[in-house]
Amino acid sequence: MSADTPLVRLTGVGKNYGNVIALRDVDLRVDAGRVTCVLGDNGAGKSTLIKIIAGLHRHDAGSYEVEGRQVAFDSPREALDRGIATVYQDLAVVPLMPVWRNFFLGSEKRRGFGRLDVEYMRRTTKAELARMGIDLRDVDQPVGTLSGGERQCVAIARAVHFGAKVLVLDEPTAALGVKQAGVVLRYIVQAREQGLGVVFITHNPHHAYPVGDRFLILNRGRSIGHHTKDQITRDQLISLMAGGAELEQLAHELETIAAGRTAARELTEETDTKPPPP
Ligand SMILES: Nc1ncnc2c1ncn2[C@@H]1O[C@H](COP(=O)(O)OP(=O)(O)OP(=O)(O)O)[C@@H](O)[C@H]1O
Numbered sequence: 479m480s481a482d483t484p485l486v487r488l489t490g491v492g493k494n495y496g497n498v499i500a501l502r503d504v505d506l507r508v509d510a511g512r513v514t515c516v517l518g519d520n521g522a523g524k525s526t527l528i529k530i531i532a533g534l535h536r537h538d539a540g541s542y543e544v545e546g547r548q549v550a551f552d553s554p555r556e557a558l559d560r561g562i563a564t565v566y567q568d569l570a571v572v573p574l575m576p577v578w579r580n581f582f583l584g585s586e587k588r589r590g591f592g593r594l595d596v597e598y599m600r601r602t603t604k605a606e607l608a609r610m611g612i613d614l615r616d617v618d619q620p621v622g623t624l625s626g627g628e629r630q631c632v633a634i635a636r637a638v639h640f641g642a643k644v645l646v647l648d649e650p651t652a653a654l655g656v657k658q659a660g661v662v663l664r665y666i667v668q669a670r671e672q673g674l675g676v677v678f679i680t681h682n683p684h685h686a687y688p689v690g691d692r693f694l695i696l697n698r699g700r701s702i703g704h705h706t707k708d709q710i711t712r713d714q715l716i717s718l719m720a721g722g723a724e725l726e727q728l729a730h731e732l733e734t735i736a737a738g739r740t741a742a743r744e745l746t747e748e749t750d751t752k753p754p755p756p
């Protein structure tokens with residue numbers, strides 16, 4: 479593998495659900511120490527794309543390579559074994575479980591006789607969170623008491639700890655306020671600085687632009703642009719995202735409706751003020 483072989487490369491990828499074309503001819507590249515943003519409106523195919531990367535769905539056209547080798551995953555476990563960790567928006571956390579327990583869920587550390595090494599797991603969780611700049615008062619507190627942003631951060635720290643090379647985040651900032659979104663964006667940058675390749679799905683260009691190195695914009699399952707940061711300005715990204723042409727069409731339609739209403743009103747007023755026929 480040469481130094482510039484991407485961690486993940488999709489070429490001409492397509493996916494249908496029955497008659498629905500969810501994705502067609504999409505290319506994507508994820509490099510170590512870089513953030514690839516996937517943007518698009520509702521139904522654009524973003525989740526479908528990450529489900530393919532995560533091993534949840536098979537693509538039915540094109541090719542998917544991990545570190546230069548063709549893959550066709552049958553399960554998320556296989557993708558994880560190749561270092562691809564996915565954090566879903568509706569995180570699969572158990573709200574009543576302590577943070578450390580959740581951190582090690584499915585990968586518990588044991589001592590002799592199969593006993594859980596609770597001390598090790600507590601300590602490690604705290605240290606790993608601190609390394610990402612997250613200072614939790616108490617790793618024994620239930621996950622359910624964390625804010626949405628903190629939960630995303632714990633999930634990111636967990637993926638980093640368990641050796642992910644690629645971190646896939648499906649709309650991690652969508653349900654968050656400005657401040658919390660900022661916190662999550664900071665951890666995306668931290669993960670990038672630690673050399674991970676990050677795939678950041680969002681429909682918010684204001685979140686994508688400051689952290690992204692590459693931008694793939696999807697519209698109804700097709701790519702309408704794949705740019706590196708030096709090829710696109712923030713305003714161009716916003717305009718592409720908003721579907722510049724579609725917005726103009728919408729504005730035009732709204733104006734036509736408004737104009738129609740004004741004309742109708744004038745007509746009614748005219749009829750009202752007309753003297754009755756003799
Ligand atoms: N399991 C499925 N079966 C049938 N159609 C599906 C399925 N999953 C997605 N689709 C369709 O595929 C298209 C792309 O959906 P997808 O969920 O990938 O979009 P998205 O960009 O993630 O949207 P959102 O922003 O709303 O999450 C949509 O038209 C959707 O209705």
Ligand SMILES: [Mg+2]
Pocket residue numbers: 524525526
């Ligand atoms: Mg989605």
